[in-house]
Amino acid sequence: MSGPSDYQPSNPALQWIERRLPILGLVHSSFVVYPTPRNLNYWWTFGAILSFMLGMQILTGVILAMHYTPHADLAFKSVELIVRDVNYGWLLRNMHACGASMFFFAVYVHMLRGLYYGSYKEPREVLWILGVIIYLLMMATGFMGYVLPWGQMSFWGATVITNLFSAIPYFGESIVTLLWGGYSVGNPTLNRFFSLHYLLPFLIAGVVVLHVWALHVAGQNNPDGVEPKTEKDTVPFTPHATIKDGFGVACFLLLYAWFIFYMPNYLGDADNYIPANPGVTPPHIVPEWYYLPFYAILRSIPNKLAGVIAMFSAIIILCFLPWLDSARTRSSKYRPLAKQFFWIFVAVCILLGYLGAQPPEGIYVIAGRVLTVCYFAYFLIVLPLLSKIEKPRPVPNSISEAILAKTGGKSTPMVSTAIVLALSGALFAASVDKARAEEGGTKPPGNSWSFAGPFGKYDRGALQRGLKVYKEVCSNCHGLSLIAFRNLGDPGGPGYSAAQVAAFASEYKIKDGPNDQGEMFERPGRAADYFPSPFPNEQAARAANGGAAPPDLSLITKARSYGRGFPMFLIDFFSQYQEQGPDYVAAVLQGFEDKVPEGVTIPEGSYYNKYFPGHAIKMPKPLSDGQVTFDDGSPTTVAQYAKDVTTFLMWTAEPHMEARKRLGFQVFIFLIIFAFLMYFTKKKVWADSH
Amino acid sequence: MTTASSADHPTRRDFLFVATGAAAAVGGAAALWPFISQMNPDASTIAAGAPIEVDLSPVAEGQDIKVFWRGKPIYISHRTKKQIDEARAVNVASLPDPQSDEARVKSGHDQWLVVIGICTHLGCIPIAHEGNYDGFFCPCHGSQYDSSGRIRQGPAPANLAVPPYTFVSDTKIQIG
Numbered sequence: 001m002s003g004p005s006d007y008q009p010s011n012p013a014l015q016w017i018e019r020r021l022p023i024l025g026l027v028h029s030s031f032v033v034y035p036t037p038r039n040l041n042y043w044w045t046f047g048a049i050l051s052f053m054l055g056m057q058i059l060t061g062v063i064l065a066m067h068y069t070p071h072a073d074l075a076f077k078s079v080e081l082i083v084r085d086v087n088y089g090w091l092l093r094n095m096h097a098c099g100a101s102m103f104f105f106a107v108y109v110h111m112l113r114g115l116y117y118g119s120y121k122e123p124r125e126v127l128w129i130l131g132v133i134i135y136l137l138m139m140a141t142g143f144m145g146y147v148l149p150w151g152q153m154s155f156w157g158a159t160v161i162t163n164l165f166s167a168i169p170y171f172g173e174s175i176v177t178l179l180w181g182g183y184s185v186g187n188p189t190l191n192r193f194f195s196l197h198y199l200l201p202f203l204i205a206g207v208v209v210l211h212v213w214a215l216h217v218a219g220q221n222n223p224d225g226v227e228p229k230t231e232k233d234t235v236p237f238t239p240h241a242t243i244k245d246g247f248g249v250a251c252f253l254l255l256y257a258w259f260i261f262y263m264p265n266y267l268g269d270a271d272n273y274i275p276a277n278p279g280v281t282p283p284h285i286v287p288e289w290y291y292l293p294f295y296a297i298l299r300s301i302p303n304k305l306a307g308v309i310a311m312f313s314a315i316i317i318l319c320f321l322p323w324l325d326s327a328r329t330r331s332s333k334y335r336p337l338a339k340q341f342f343w344i345f346v347a348v349c350i351l352l353g354y355l356g357a358q359p360p361e362g363i364y365v366i367a368g369r370v371l372t373v374c375y376f377a378y379f380l381i382v383l384p385l386l387s388k389i390e391k392p393r394p395v396p397n398s399i400s401e402a403i404l405a406k407t408g409g410k411s412t413p414m415v416s417t418a419i420v421l422a423l424s425g426a427l428f429a430a431s432v433d434k435a436r437a438e439e440g441g442t443k444p445p446g447n448s449w450s451f452a453g454p455f456g457k458y459d460r461g462a463l464q465r466g467l468k469v470y471k472e473v474c475s476n477c478h479g480l481s482l483i484a485f486r487n488l489g490d491p492g493g494p495g496y497s498a499a500q501v502a503a504f505a506s507e508y509k510i511k512d513g514p515n516d517q518g519e520m521f522e523r524p525g526r527a528a529d530y531f532p533s534p535f536p537n538e539q540a541a542r543a544a545n546g547g548a549a550p551p552d553l554s555l556i557t558k559a560r561s562y563g564r565g566f567p568m569f570l571i572d573f574f575s576q577y578q579e580q581g582p583d584y585v586a587a588v589l590q591g592f593e594d595k596v597p598e599g600v601t602i603p604e605g606s607y608y609n610k611y612f613p614g615h616a617i618k619m620p621k622p623l624s625d626g627q628v629t630f631d632d633g634s635p636t637t638v639a640q641y642a643k644d645v646t647t648f649l650m651w652t653a654e655p656h657m658e659a660r661k662r663l664g665f666q667v668f669i670f671l672i673i674f675a676f677l678m679y680f681t682k683k684k685v686w687a688d689s690h
Numbered sequence: 691m692t693t694a695s696s697a698d699h700p701t702r703r704d705f706l707f708v709a710t711g712a713a714a715a716v717g718g719a720a721a722l723w724p725f726i727s728q729m730n731p732d733a734s735t736i737a738a739g740a741p742i743e744v745d746l747s748p749v750a751e752g753q754d755i756k757v758f759w760r761g762k763p764i765y766i767s768h769r770t771k772k773q774i775d776e777a778r779a780v781n782v783a784s785l786p787d788p789q790s791d792e793a794r795v796k797s798g799h800d801q802w803l804v805v806i807g808i809c810t811h812l813g814c815i816p817i818a819h820e821g822n823y824d825g826f827f828c829p830c831h832g833s834q835y836d837s838s839g840r841i842r843q844g845p846a847p848a849n850l851a852v853p854p855y856t857f858v859s860d861t862k863i864q865i866g
């Protein structure tokens with residue numbers, strides 16, 4: 001995109017097109033012969049990674065929209081049906097949901113890279129501002145996408161974020177009503193968010209085109225911050241940058257696949273597996289990890305309007321960066337003070353992210369205020385001041401000189417170490433918000449589940465015994481509405497044959513109709529029917545159970561969690577420990593005690609449970625030794641029942657887990673080989689250029 | 691490009707490029723599959739397409755009913771003696787899609803005609819008991835089917851399809 005090209009294709013048909021629409025010349029000049037500084041490091045591949053992720057999000061998003069139903073009553077279920085019934089639906093959904101996190105992770109690296117190497121300085125101001133616009137659009141898109149599954153966090157996140165606009169004086173209330181299309185967040189809100197969530201990515205793609213255009217006019221910045229002067233300073237984009245970017249993408253895919261196949265819920269919130277309930281707010285409303293620093297800034301200001309203004313300013317201030325930092329030296333490599341303050345700023349952002357996930361009380365509020373001041377001080381005081389007082393180190397005359405100097409000089413392992421630390425810090429901040437179920441309850445003990453780990457499989461015997469426990473005990477009060485009888489015969493499940501499934505289903509009475517006379521009737525169940533719920537509606541369930549409706553169990557093992565604390569969640573990232581939900585369910589089933597400990601009062605109609613948050617549970621002790629008989633000689637103890645029924649409920653929550661882990665292993669083998677091939681190809685291509 | 695100085699190890703370099711390109715192509719093609727496969731009917735749709743049973747006892751002679759199986763209308767006609775005779779009197783060889791009436795019904799249950807009510811021209815639903823052949827008439831482009839559901843006149847190329855079905859008892863069939 002850098003002016004007219006003299007490219008002439010040799011094929012006459014292409015020549016014909018080229019004379020009428022010089023698109024090949026455009027591609028040739030922008031992505032083939034385009035001169036790239038030869039000293040770019042791997043932080044520069046994040047531009048390509050981001051383009052790749054945008055394409056991925058649009059592709060998977062368009063496909064998910066083919067199966068998703070944007071309706072307040074159906075959205076939650078339609079997402080679950082995508083995951084359960086659509087071919088590879090679980091894969092596409094994980095790609096999209098984890099993809100959002102990966103996209104933001106990459107954009108943060110990309111932005112920090114720009115900050116470190118001064119990529120916003122003259123003549124790249126417009127390029128930088130376009131980037132900030134993309135980032136804002138991404139935030140809006142990500143927020144609206146998170147609302148679509150219509151779980152508890154979706155609903156309450158939507159409520160809290162849209163209420164930000166109520167801080168606007170005079171018009172606030174009317175603006176919020178306008179955003180909602182009603183008097184509260186509801187079906188119209190969901191519908192418009194779906195529409196906009198589909199639209200915005202294409203706007204992003206449009207601004208990305210402008211961003212790339214501006215980039216190709218100004219030329220790429222580089223780690224030394226000196227403009228290319230001679231041909232010796234650059235290499236052609238293809239194959240050099242293309243192959244290097246390709247290798248970067250391949251490595252990034254490894255991280256992405258780790259989440260898709262092994263940790264799909266690591267960055268998510270268990271509460272979002274509970275369907276939206278306008279009557280109950282979850283104890284902590286926490287946004288997705290990528291908004292946490294701004295959320296912390298919002299909360300640290302005690303005035304509503306001022307908090308909202310501070311939060312938005314924290315982003316908008318990036319637009320003014322080219323003028324706040326007027327130092328002539330671009331790269332922090334040659335700015336000893338700026339370099340130190342940069343890393344302090346990174347730490348401030350990570351700590352703000354951590355605070356955004358903590359309850360707004362006590363020391364957290366004070367720390368939040370201090371860090372908010374630090375955040376703004378970096379832009380408003382430190383950078384302007386440094387431009388005046390800092391003495392930069394001498395900058396090399398040209399890129400080739402910088403490369404020559406580097407070959408003899410020291411490398412910079414320190415920077416990479418710091419980045420790795422920053423990454424783990426980000427993971428840290430991301431996972432602390434999962435501290436949920438533990439409040440007021442004892443932490444459940446860990447278990448060794450057969451389905452844990454990269455090769456985990458369900459124990460068929462446990463699934464079948466668990467089904468028996470569910471059927472004879474739990475099903476008296478709890479529904480299993482997302483499971484059809486046919487699922488019992490699915491691969492990776494309890495492993496019943498079609499005949500066994502039909503026999504099992506026919507023991508149930510299913511309401512059907514209306515018949516030709518217009519009447520509802522009961523008939524024996526078929527494989528395609530779903531487990532009937534014990535109560536006709538929530539009100540009936542509530543009335544029959546002392547005011548607390550027994551939750552549906554289909555997703556219970558994913559809808560419950562507890563904080564593992566530092567440093568366990570970091571270890572969990574590598575060990576893939578994801579079984580907090582099952583741990584909690586199994587613990588609650590065994591946590592009933594007749595003797596209430598001193599100092600705990602249990603209200604009338606509730607029971608003491610060691611692991612239940614607040615200890616007072618409305619469910620009486622459901623299991624006792626010998627209650628359910630097993631044909632396979634397994635012990636008929638509460639511990640065994642709890643373990644089996646939890647295994648069964650893990651399967652109902654994640655019926656395709658075995659397929660997910662199996663495919664994940666294959667994908668990893670491929671990606672590792674591919675990354676190696678890309679690496680060696682890259683080395684060959686660059687062999688002549690170093 | 692990069693070919694200029696490859697004289698020292700031309701084969702090794704070429705092999706590496708080909709292997710990398712091939713891996714990318716294979717990976718890309720394999721990654722495409724889930725995106726295509728998701729368009730096929732999902733598991734609940736397939737399960738809902740299981741066989742259905744239909745009770746024939748309320749259908750009097752000369753009447754017909756329409757039931758749905760896999761989202762398709764199925765006509766079940768209780769044919770009169772006259773309709774059966776008409777269907778069997780024609781010269782099979784003269785038909786556009788030659789097929790005898792016997793081949794289109796279950797023997798011993800000759801009065802029951804079970805056909806998928808979708809015109810073989812472009813998919814409209816023909817109207818029963820209309821047209822010149824005492825069978826079905828398609829209002830879209832005027833195809834006419836006889837009392838055996840065979841195409842007799844109009845643009846449709848083939849007879850109305852017979853769905854898979856069996857008689858569970860004398861008055862009950864299972865479709866699918």
Ligand code: FES
Pocket residue numbers: 809810811812813814828829830831832833844845846
């Ligand atoms: S669709 Fe029936 S005649 Fe054309």
